[in-house]
Amino acid sequence: MINKILANKLNILSLIVLTMFTYLLNHCTKIYQCAFMFTCIVLITNFIAFVHDNRIISLKLLGTSTIISFILLFKMPYYIDGQIINGLVIASFISLMTATYWSSLIFEKLRKKYFFLLANFSSIIIAAIIDGFIMAIFFLINNKFSLLRIVDIFVKEVSYKAIYGLTAPIILFIFLKIFILIIRARN
Numbered sequence: 001m002i003n004k005i006l007a008n009k010l011n012i013l014s015l016i017v018l019t020m021f022t023y024l025l026n027h028c029t030k031i032y033q034c035a036f037m038f039t040c041i042v043l044i045t046n047f048i049a050f051v052h053d054n055r056i057i058s059l060k061l062l063g064t065s066t067i068i069s070f071i072l073l074f075k076m077p078y079y080i081d082g083q084i085i086n087g088l089v090i091a092s093f094i095s096l097m098t099a100t101y102w103s104s105l106i107f108e109k110l111r112k113k114y115f116f117l118l119a120n121f122s123s124i125i126i127a128a129i130i131d132g133f134i135m136a137i138f139f140l141i142n143n144k145f146s147l148l149r150i151v152d153i154f155v156k157e158v159s160y161k162a163i164y165g166l167t168a169p170i171i172l173f174i175f176l177k178i179f180i181l182i183i184r185a186r187n
Contacts, residue, residue, distance in 0.1 A: 011061060014048050018065035025096065026073050026089050031153060035128075035160035038096065042127045043168050045100050046107045046120055047176070055104040062100055066093050083144055095134035103127035116173055124165035128158045 021041045028034040041062070048058035070093055078088040103123040110119035132154045139150045 010048075010051065011057070014044060014058075015061050015065055018044055018062055019068050022062075022065045022069040022093070022096065023072060026069070026076065026078065026092055031156045032160045035157050036164055038099075038127070038131060039124060039161050039164035039168055041096065042100055042103050042124050043120065043172055045104055046123060047172060049104055049107060050111065050116070050176075055108045059101060059104060063097065066097060069093070080144070085142065085144060087142070088138070091135065091138040095131045095138070098134060099127040099131040102130055116176075117170060120168075120172070121165050124168075125158075125162060128161035128165070131161075132158050 018041065021037050021044065025034065025037040025041070028037055045058045045062050048061060049055040052058070070089065073089050076089060078085050080088075103126050106126045107119050107123035110122055135157075136150050136154050139145050139153070140147075145153070
């Protein structure tokens with residue numbers, strides 16, 4: 001376990017980074033950009049849960065960053081294919097929080113049984129599927145896209161998140177090892 005001062009600094013930095021990514025999530029204009037932001041958010045949330053050995057702390061930080069981003073974005077008009085999509089900002093934040101909640105639960109259970117990379121990848125895939133279903137339901141309710149277009153968005157989004165989910169945990173794992181080495185060198 002890390003000491004309190006380092007934990008507080010890490011929490012502040014994590015909150016800033018999570019707020020940046022949750023804010024940018026709703027400024028993405030391409031599916032691959034949105035998938036990248038989403039994957040980064042899940043990875044950061046998992047990393048916080050791993051470092052603190054407590055997923056509730058990571059979810060609280062994500063909840064706070066989501067509220068901050070929502071306050072900044074709630075009146076933002078959102079366009080897809082030239083059409084304004086009302087309610088997309090709130091739907092994306094609800095989807096993000098729901099998917100990340102379940103993802104963090106899966107991550108917490110799997111990281112105790114399997115190695116870090118597998119737990120992270122599995123949690124990203126779960127989050128991607130949950131997020132995709134929630135957003136698909138939102139698009140179905142709004143009748144802005146055909147069913148074929150919604151399925152296409154879902155498949156692309158989950159695919160991009162899987163690709164990012166394969167590469168990002170490896171990079172995160174390397175940074176974690178470097179971070180641990182730095183901490184040990186200071187003590």
